[in-house]
Amino acid sequence: MRITAFLLIATGLTAAAQVRHEDILKGPGNDWLTYAGGFDGKRHSPLTQISTANVGSLTPKWVFHVPKANGLRTHPLVHDGVMYVTASNTVFALDATTGRQIWVWRDTRAKKEGVNRGVALLGDRVFFSTADVHLVALDRRTGNLLWQKKYGDIEKGLFASAAPLAVKDRVLAGVAGSDTGMRGYVAAFSASTGEELWRTYTIPGRGEPGSETWSKELLDWGGAGTWLSGTYDPELNLLYWTTGNAWPDFYGGNRVGDNLYTSSLIALDLETGKMKWYFQFTPHDVHDWDAQSWPVLVDMPWNGRPRKLVFHANRNGFWYVLDRTTGEFLRATKLVDKLDWATGVDAKGRPILVPGKDPTPAGNVVCPGVRGATNWMSPSYNPVTGWFYIMTVEQCDIFTSSAKEPEPMKGFSGGGAGKNPKTPGYFVLRAFDPKTGERKWEYPMTGPMEAWPGTLSTAGGVIFSADDEGNLVALHARTGQALWHFNMGETIATAPITYSVRGKQYVAIASATAVFSFGLFEPAKPLAQPAVKIIE
């Protein structure tokens, strides 16, 4: 059997092995081709080999230690048995069955180091961003450099950490840096040449609609970073991208107004970048509550008629249902119990504020904390249960403010936030029924509040995630019952994926310094060594 598998692999990688737009469109299967699994961001795999019945016998298959890594946020992609992972200014291609390195590419002259969330795949190409904002295209098979394009200046407060998103013939990339002053944007590039096709700023230019929501002097530095890539609806040809906090993070006296389009979800036309609609979750944010969490695209009946919806779990403590064709607000539900800055949202989705919850020079306790009620810890949607799975955080922090004149790129964020010793916080993985907003189950976790773990849903009925103690965990999708865990020994700041090679399903995730892959237990067989001839 194994030789058959070998020959299939040996002869199966032909031109058909190209990653086509249509392949990504189909969503995850044996491969995991884009950060959120598919364009809809559901992070749900149809693989069933690992199920609630056998996940208890999951074992590590391999570990790839990433040299010099610390705090990895890479999110593996897998195509045809090859896994692509990133570290700062570095891409690795690994044998996804063994963890053995096939190639590595490093940008040794990048002017900045930083976290990186992963690559995009299209055709025979791998795309990723360097920390100093170059988009790089490599040959997927060899790691050879094909082109690179600088698309932002670190001298203007920018850096890059997001995995790009490849759609049709183009690659979308964003920028980070909202905590020290910058102006965010999403840009589209030709996948074949790197030519920039369009750029849409997430803070309006002077005189443009929305600029009236700002003090003029902060229009060039007001933040709204785009440090998590987005999702895509092929029928509407719309991209859904979330934006970061307004700057200065914790003091809004110099930026009176809603500060569009910070802490928002924006819908962009793929061809032109034109903003079709926006929805701002936290107008005039002063708690550093970026909106960076995956917009999950779900089609389901709403008030008796089929609708194209987008779910968004927000750092401000609510999770939202919007109509993704129009941006119409439909419902917001409390994600967490510790939520005291708003009593709810009004009919248009605007938060109903509780007075006195802004940061103060002396410090003000506010819930959720600065980490948010959730964050980039990817949620998932399981079409079998019909439930939405979200890693939530029950935490309050002490928020302080400073009215000092804002100075971009000087480390000034208008204040800060620190742990409240009385409410140290804890993680809770929760299942919600989107039809009603009802919590179906929850799984509280212990830990030091250092993790950032996302979720993965599978047709085997297992929800994979990680806890705040370095364990990869498997929970029952319907009950939340813990079925299996494995102590990876390090803080986890990314989300698991699943894939299949030669008929065997794997679950993979990065820890702080390594990439782990797990599969069902199989007893080892004695190895028949081949005859080896070394010519020297």
Added chain:
Amino acid sequence: MLAIMSRIPYVVLPLLIALPLGAQSGKKKNPAIGNPAAIEAGRTLYMGGCAGCHGQGGQGGRGPNLKGRGMWHSLDDEGLFKTIQKGVPGADMPPSNLSEDQLWQLVAFVRSINAPAVEQKIAGNPQAGEAVFAKAGCANCHQIRGRGGLTGPDLSNIGGTQTAEDIRENISDPAADWNESYRKVVAVGRDGRKVEGILRNRNNYSMQIQDAAGRIHLIAIGDLKEYSLDRRSPMPNDYKTRLSRQEMDDLVAYLSRQSMRPPETDSEKGSN
């Protein structure tokens, strides 16, 4: 944005910001840096006073390796100057009595042995080197920006990752590289089917081969009846004699310009 950063803005962020800005301080380079005459003068000084501990090629010995990236990355030119001038207290490296000009010549030499080629002044003509690259058949195996063969290492960023000296050595003496990667391998399955290509990795349990079309083959060792690995470099070993000195200089100059990033110039640094 990132909560972990926001929670410690007063302490950590200034440090984070200081690193990139500090690396772009806008200081003018000393004219000795990259100046061939200064480098040669520095080489003479180095061989007389430094090579005993740091090795003739800077490879290290009693003293640290000066060619390693960590060394040149962590010290800027002035840092290197001061280290040579004042020595390293508590270590064996003594202070120096050399003049400032001589110290800068030494800095220029050390930079020349460890700076990536694109940052170095190269004697040859890059345009002429491109013709040599074509004539010598380099593109049969090597790619630059997606053009060329797939069986040799990519050269698109070679000037940004290797010194000119290392590029020259790799062309002149390819056999000196004992890395198994890119060596020819032939693997035969237990039913006699064969995969030929270049080795990407191997151990006792698996092997990763890239064939001539670039396809990756993931092979479990237990599935193989036999395999052969030719550890000799497939690169022709006669370029040292086949190319004239001028052609070699030109080829090195051309490859030195193959860089993902252009050389840094003073105008690029510290513009704000």
